[in-house]
Amino acid sequence: MNEKPDETRNGARQPDPASVGLPVRVFLYTLDQVAMMLTLDENYLKTRGLVYYFGRSTGTPSRDQLQAKNIMPPGGAPDWRIAETELIRWCKRRNIKVYSRGWATA
Secondary structure, three states: OOOOOOEOOOOOEOOOOOOOOOOOOOOEEEHHHHHHHOOOOHHHHHHOOOEEEOOOOOOOOOOOOEEEEEOOOOOOOOOEEEEHHHHHHHHHHOOOOOOOOOOOOO
């Protein structure tokens, strides 16, 4: 089990994400950006139960809710963000078509 981080179990080398054009970090959308992409009002997202706020909402999130996380440190005003992967998951769950484009880099 002493594997190097750039190798898989069968010994094949994993490419560096930056060298193949993949983002280094997960992209996070604000609630107003998500509302604009979905052509919804931001208040509609907040008041209709479409967003589950981790650490603030009670219970477990349903599959039909967008899962937002606060990126501010404790004590600050909350800044809720939704990961791009979470938005794609939610759109597919709602039967909203999602197109992803691959960009070739020279």
